Amino acid sequence: MPATPKRPPNPWLKRLPFLVILGVAVLGAVLLRDQISFEALARHRDTLLAFRDSNPALASLGFVAAYVVIVAFSLPGATIATLTGGFLFGLFPGVFYNVGGATIGAAGVFLAARAGFGADVAAKITERGGAAARLQQGLRENEWSALLIMRLVPAVPFFIANLLPAFVGTSLFRFVVTTFLGIIPGTFVFTWVGAGLGEVFARSETPDLSILFAPHILGPILGLAVLSAVPIVLKHFNKGA
Template identity: 60%
Template sequence: MNDTAKPEKGALAKRLPLIAILIVAVIGFFTLREYLSFETLSDNREALIAFRDNNYLLTVLVFILIYVVIVAFSLPGATIATLTGGFLFATFPGALFNITAATIGATIIFLAAQWGLGDKLAAKMNSSDGAVKKIKDGIDENQWSMLFLIRLVPAVPFFVANLVPALVGVPLSRFVISTFIGIIPGAVVYTSVGAGLGEVFERGETPNFGIIFEPHILLPILGLCVLAALPIALKAIRGKKGL
């Protein structure tokens, strides 16, 4: 009885960080939506600017910490946080702060999922046969391309892009590098929108959150997606020729 209880307790302990993230995410979804909003940013913009002007380094550190928490616990408001980075710090270094914070937050989710589920699930997939093993092998053969692809495609939810790599055994260093580089295009776009919020506030308007889907923005990102998918397509073609 004791021998079986210890592994079960160990497995539960490993899953606690991921469980905590999921619980906080659910609570945050229902309680923080009104606070982490564009209206909140608009109402507090003067106070934020005054605090930044008097405490620039502290503002940077607090901003990055809040952004990390938002991403790590999948709280609502990641887009608003990105806009705030641009509003407070301009496109640069605002984009750098946004990308750094988002990467740290994503890595926390990745580690929690990998520690709680990833290693065990990856081992099962490696020892399995048939379709499951083929899927795992396909991901392993094209990890860099797949990781960049899920970051670049706007339709892939950020939480999903953080969780899936952990469940298929992607190495931490590869996840961090692909996340940092892969989110640059979208982060720069939304940070630049945030940098122009002063004029938006003066006109009493709201920012264009759908700007990333406009042709002059979307087409270059889709081009990057094609480049990321190209190695996968080439391997698939070579594989068919080999058959």
């Protein structure tokens, strides 16, 4: 009796996780826009502090899990979450909780995008050629440097920076390492601001988030970005030679 031919896997099953992420992101942008805010943190600060003091381990795990969900589903409030990490846990370990949660959430988006659409998009870009294919090839040839620059200099939105590597075939290892290292400087600054929120609340003020663009803060971050770009420049000159 001839064997029954197997049905080809439904490609939409692979795409479902990423489509769910997009759907939740849209709903979150509509429904949670005003819910995760500095004002909300100010209202609930005493409750959060009391819960942290009575359940330190659970508070730590719950915070990291909430941060992962915010990043993975691109929900509004990532900046507020970073400030909350500093407010509740101080600069250390708050910065580790923030960086860890953001990296795990970003890896979730990356994996969903790569499994659902990454291979197809990468193949189409290569097939069509042109500027997109040249950009794809450039990213592949300079993955470490390009990914670090993309994280250090937040010119590309965080969500888009999670998708682009998935569409050019970046490995999960390189994505995770460059994400973790690249977001440390900016996350450090915002966690530092969050650690001082107690005094801000006492004065009934709002934190000055423009500190990230102060010369003494932005300068070193841009310096790291320039150092990350050095291998790309050297490779370019070596090709010319």
